[in-house]
Amino acid sequence: MQNWIVRPQLRTVPGVADVDSPGGYVKQYVVEPDPAKLTAYGISYGELGEALEKANLSVGADFIQRSGESYMVRGDARIRSxxxxxxxxxxxxxxxxxxxxxxxxxxxxxxxxxxxxxxxxxxxxxxxxxxxxxxxxxxxxxxxxxxxxxxxxxxxxxxxxxxxxxxxxxxxxxxxxxxxxxxxxxxxxxxxxxxxxxxxxxxxxxxxxxxxxxxxxxxxxxxxxxxxxxxxxxxxxxxxxxxxxxxxxxxxxxxxxxxxxxxxEVPAVAKTKEAYNPWLYRAVARPWPFIGAAVGVFVLCMVAFNFVGREFMPMLDEQNLNLSSVRILSTSIDKSGELDLLIERAILTLPEVKTVYSKAGTASLSADPMPPNASDNYVILKPKKDWPDGVKTKEQVIQRIRKATDPVVGNFHDATQPIEMRFNELIGGVRSDVAVKLYGEDLGQMTATADQIVKVLRSVPGASDARVAQTEGFPTFDIKFRSGRHRPRRAPVAQPGGCRVGTRSRRDHIALEPHHEVARPGRRADACQSLVGWAR
Incomplete structure (x- = not known):
C-alpha cells in the first residue's frame, strides 16, 4: 500500500517533485531448491541463480517491435518540454x-x-x-x-x-x-x-x-x-x-x-497636516516640554532594551519540533525503530503534543542519507491555546519533552525545528546551530581534542546538547585465513545454505583451521553452527 498506492498518489500533487518511501518490506520471491534434485539433474546453485535472473529480467523504457518499427515506451509527465x-x-x-x-x-x-x-x-x-x-x-x-x-x-x-x-x-x-x-x-x-x-x-x-x-x-x-x-x-x-x-x-x-x-495636496496629506500643524506650532513655541518627553521616552526604551533578548538572526518559529536522535553506531534499524516507538509513546503523554512520527534510516532514492542508528522524530504541536496551564513557550515544551524521554536508555537527541535543521545541515554540514570543525591527520588525537573542546562548550552559559560527532566505534567481525600447506575451501561458506555470522561489540579475528568436513554438503550446516558458537 505504501509503495503502490500512497506514494503514486502523492506524486500527482502539483508542486511535488518526488516522494521517498522509507521503511516497509521489499517484495521478494524466495526459491528454496531441493539439493537432492539439483544433484540428480547435475545443476549447481550458481547455475540455478543465473537461470532465475535471466527468467525474471525487467527493464523499463524499452522498445516494442511491430511491423519492422520500434515504438519507445515512455511515461507522459506533467511537464513535457x-x-x-x-x-x-x-x-x-x-x-x-x-x-x-x-x-x-x-x-x-x-x-x-x-x-x-x-x-x-x-x-x-x-x-x-x-x-x-x-x-x-x-x-x-x-x-x-x-x-x-x-x-x-x-x-x-x-x-x-x-x-x-x-x-x-x-x-x-x-x-x-x-x-x-x-x-x-x-x-x-x-x-x-x-x-x-x-x-x-x-x-x-x-x-x-x-x-x-x-x-x-x-x-x-x-x-x-x-x-x-x-x-x-x-x-x-x-x-x-x-x-x-x-x-x-x-x-x-x-x-x-x-x-x-x-x-x-491629496486628501490624505491634507488631513494629516491638519492634525499635525497645531502640535508643530506648540512645539516651536514651547520646545522644552517636548524635548523632555522625547528624552524620557528614549530613557524608558533603553531600560526596556536591557530586558529584551538579543540575537543576530531571529529564529523563525515553525510551530513544530524535530528531535535528531542518535544511538551507538552498532544499533540496527530494527532497534532504532523500537527506540523510536518508545520515544513516540513518551512524547504523546504530553497534552500539548498532537502527534509524533519518526523516520529511521534512508529511503531507497533519498537525497538525505542517514545511518541506521540515526532517526528524525517529528513532533507536531497543538495550537498554543490548547497547551496546559503554565506552558507558554516552546522552550518549556522542549524541557518537558526531554524530561519525558529521559527514561529511554541508549538515545541522545538534539531538539531543533524541521526546516531549521535541514537548513543548517545543507549549509554547514551539521544539524546544530553552532559547530566546531576539527581538522587533522591523527584520528585518535583528534578524538581526544574533540572531547576537550566539548567539555569547554558545555561550560558556556546557554549551550545545550553539546556532543562530539561519532567517527569511530562501529563493530566489525573479521575473518582471517591462516596461510599454510592446508588452505581452507571458501566456496561452501559462500554458497546458499550457509549461515549469517553476527556482529560483536569489539573487533574479533577468527582463524579457520583446515577442516575437510566443511566442504561436505551434508555437514555444511553443522560446521557453520559450530563456527557461530565459537565466535560467540
Missing part, C-alpha cells in the same frame, strides 16, 4: 510583478494624486529586476528565497518617486508662471533642472541604504552564505534603480505629463 517550464516560470513572475505593481500604483496615486506619475514610478520596478537577474547570473547567485526576497519595491522606487514629485511641482509652478500649458521642449527643460536639484539628496539616500547593507558582505560561514546573495542582489537592484531615476524617469515624466498640471 523546456518551453512549458519557461512559460510556467514566466507566468508566476508575471503574477507576482502584477500584484506588486498594482499595490504600488494604488499607494502612489493616493500620495501623488496623479495616475501618470504613479505609472512612471511603477515602470521602474521591472527594469531593476532584469538588471539584478543579469548580475546574479554573472556572480553565480541562484534565485531563491533569500536572494529574491530582499527586493523591496519601496526601496527600488524611492529615488524615482522623489524625482517625479519634484518634477511635477516644478512643472506646475512653471505653468502657473507662463499662464499656459507647457510644450515638450519646456517640459524637458523643467525635468532636467528638477533632476539636477534632486541629484544630491537622491545620491545621499542611496549611499545610506547601501552602507547599511555593506557590512553583511564581510560575513563568513552560515551568515555569509545566507546574507551575501541577498545583499548583492539588493545592491544590484538599487544601483540600477538609481541610474533609471536620473535618466529614464525624467524623460518619461516630460513625455507623459502634459496638459494642465496643478500643485495641490
Amino acid at each position: 523546456a518551453d512549458e517550464i519557461l512559460r510556467a516560470v514566466i507566468a508566476t513572475v508575471a503574477r507576482n510583478l502584477t500584484e506588486g505593481a498594482l499595490l504600488v500604483i494604488a499607494i502612489l496615486f493616493l500620495m501623488l494624486g496623479n495616475w501618470r506619475a504613479a505609472l512612471i514610478a511603477t515602470l521602474v520596478i521591472p527594469l531593476p529586476l532584469l538588471f539584478s537577474a543579469s548580475g546574479m547570473n554573472v556572480f553565480k547567485i541562484s534565485g531563491n528565497l533569500m536572494s529574491l526576497g530582499a527586493l523591496d519595491f519601496g526601496l527600488i522606487i524611492d529615488g524615482a518617486v522623489t524625482i517625479v514629485d519634484n518634477t511635477l511641482r516644478r512643472m506646475a509652478e512653471r505653468q502657473q508662471h507662463e499662464g499656459r500649458i507647457l510644450n515638450l521642449q519646456e517640459r524637458l527643460e523643467v525635468a532636467l533642472r528638477s533632476t539636477q536639484e534632486m541629484v544630491c539628496p537622491t545620491v545621499y539616500g542611496q549611499i545610506v541604504i547601501l552602507l547599511v547593507f555593506l557590512p553583511c558582505l564581510t560575513f563568513q560561514g552560515v551568515e555569509g552564505k545566507m546574507f551575501s546573495p541577498m545583499v548583492i542582489t539588493l545592491m544590484l537592484a538599487l544601483a540600477s534603480a538609481f541610474v533609471l531615476s536620473l535618466t529614464f524617469v525624467p524623460a518619461m515624466t516630460a513625455l507623459m505629463i502634459h496638459g494642465h498640471i496643478s500643485e495641490k
Whole structure:
C-alpha cells in the first residue's frame, strides 16, 4: 500500500517533485531448491541463480517491435518540454510583478494624486529586476528565497518617486508662471533642472541604504552564505534603480505629463497636516516640554532594551519540533525503530503534543542519507491555546519533552525545528546551530581534542546538547585465513545454505583451521553452527 498506492498518489500533487518511501518490506520471491534434485539433474546453485535472473529480467523504457518499427515506451509527465517550464516560470513572475505593481500604483496615486506619475514610478520596478537577474547570473547567485526576497519595491522606487514629485511641482509652478500649458521642449527643460536639484539628496539616500547593507558582505560561514546573495542582489537592484531615476524617469515624466498640471495636496496629506500643524506650532513655541518627553521616552526604551533578548538572526518559529536522535553506531534499524516507538509513546503523554512520527534510516532514492542508528522524530504541536496551564513557550515544551524521554536508555537527541535543521545541515554540514570543525591527520588525537573542546562548550552559559560527532566505534567481525600447506575451501561458506555470522561489540579475528568436513554438503550446516558458537 505504501509503495503502490500512497506514494503514486502523492506524486500527482502539483508542486511535488518526488516522494521517498522509507521503511516497509521489499517484495521478494524466495526459491528454496531441493539439493537432492539439483544433484540428480547435475545443476549447481550458481547455475540455478543465473537461470532465475535471466527468467525474471525487467527493464523499463524499452522498445516494442511491430511491423519492422520500434515504438519507445515512455511515461507522459506533467511537464513535457523546456518551453512549458519557461512559460510556467514566466507566468508566476508575471503574477507576482502584477500584484506588486498594482499595490504600488494604488499607494502612489493616493500620495501623488496623479495616475501618470504613479505609472512612471511603477515602470521602474521591472527594469531593476532584469538588471539584478543579469548580475546574479554573472556572480553565480541562484534565485531563491533569500536572494529574491530582499527586493523591496519601496526601496527600488524611492529615488524615482522623489524625482517625479519634484518634477511635477516644478512643472506646475512653471505653468502657473507662463499662464499656459507647457510644450515638450519646456517640459524637458523643467525635468532636467528638477533632476539636477534632486541629484544630491537622491545620491545621499542611496549611499545610506547601501552602507547599511555593506557590512553583511564581510560575513563568513552560515551568515555569509545566507546574507551575501541577498545583499548583492539588493545592491544590484538599487544601483540600477538609481541610474533609471536620473535618466529614464525624467524623460518619461516630460513625455507623459502634459496638459494642465496643478500643485495641490491629496486628501490624505491634507488631513494629516491638519492634525499635525497645531502640535508643530506648540512645539516651536514651547520646545522644552517636548524635548523632555522625547528624552524620557528614549530613557524608558533603553531600560526596556536591557530586558529584551538579543540575537543576530531571529529564529523563525515553525510551530513544530524535530528531535535528531542518535544511538551507538552498532544499533540496527530494527532497534532504532523500537527506540523510536518508545520515544513516540513518551512524547504523546504530553497534552500539548498532537502527534509524533519518526523516520529511521534512508529511503531507497533519498537525497538525505542517514545511518541506521540515526532517526528524525517529528513532533507536531497543538495550537498554543490548547497547551496546559503554565506552558507558554516552546522552550518549556522542549524541557518537558526531554524530561519525558529521559527514561529511554541508549538515545541522545538534539531538539531543533524541521526546516531549521535541514537548513543548517545543507549549509554547514551539521544539524546544530553552532559547530566546531576539527581538522587533522591523527584520528585518535583528534578524538581526544574533540572531547576537550566539548567539555569547554558545555561550560558556556546557554549551550545545550553539546556532543562530539561519532567517527569511530562501529563493530566489525573479521575473518582471517591462516596461510599454510592446508588452505581452507571458501566456496561452501559462500554458497546458499550457509549461515549469517553476527556482529560483536569489539573487533574479533577468527582463524579457520583446515577442516575437510566443511566442504561436505551434508555437514555444511553443522560446521557453520559450530563456527557461530565459537565466535560467540
